[in-house]
Amino acid sequence: MTYKITAKCISCDLCLPVCPTGAISIIDGQRTIDPNLCNGCVDTLYTVPQCVAGCPTCDGCVKQANNYWECWFDTYKKCMDKLTNKNQDYWETWFTAYSQKFSEQLEKKRSSQAA
Ligand code: SF4
Ligand code: SF4
Numbered sequence: 001m002t003y004k005i006t007a008k009c010i011s012c013d014l015c016l017p018v019c020p021t022g023a024i025s026i027i028d029g030q031r032t033i034d035p036n037l038c039n040g041c042v043d044t045l046y047t048v049p050q051c052v053a054g055c056p057t058c059d060g061c062v063k064q065a066n067n068y069w070e071c072w073f074d075t076y077k078k079c080m081d082k083l084t085n086k087n088q089d090y091w092e093t094w095f096t097a098y099s100q101k102f103s104e105q106l107e108k109k110r111s112s113q114a115a
Contacts, residue, residue, distance in 0.1 A: 002038040004061070008058065008059050009031050010056070010099055012103055020045070024051060033051070033061075040063075056098075058099075
């Protein structure tokens with residue numbers, strides 16, 4: 001089972017150093033997971049995927065659907081959630097705003113350290 005980084009990624013880079021297999025890298029400015037290296041953190045010290053556990057966004061890093069039907073149901077569920085406004089609940093809105101603030105603070109810190 002492998003994981004992938006989605007468009008919700010805010011480029012905080014927290015997942016890069018915690019991946020036990022070194023599967024996460026930055027290619028052309030995009031954070032990406034090499035499916036040949038990602039083992040879902042199975043057979044490591046960890047009980048949960050470290051990239052997901054440390055990601056400050058709701059779904060910046062998600063499980064990669066393995067086959068056609070898994071992919072189909074994944075897309076179907078996302079569409080239904082959108083149509084029924086399930087994604088617009090209070091905590092999701094709060095978490096998205098928090099993630100953006102977190103990203104801004106991180107960027108400021110990086111800039112001040114670089115100066
Ligand atoms: S699931 Fe584990 S091995 Fe795969 S990218 Fe995430 S941290 Fe790395
Ligand atoms: S921890 Fe999440 S938001 Fe940060 S770089 Fe990794 S996938 Fe993107």
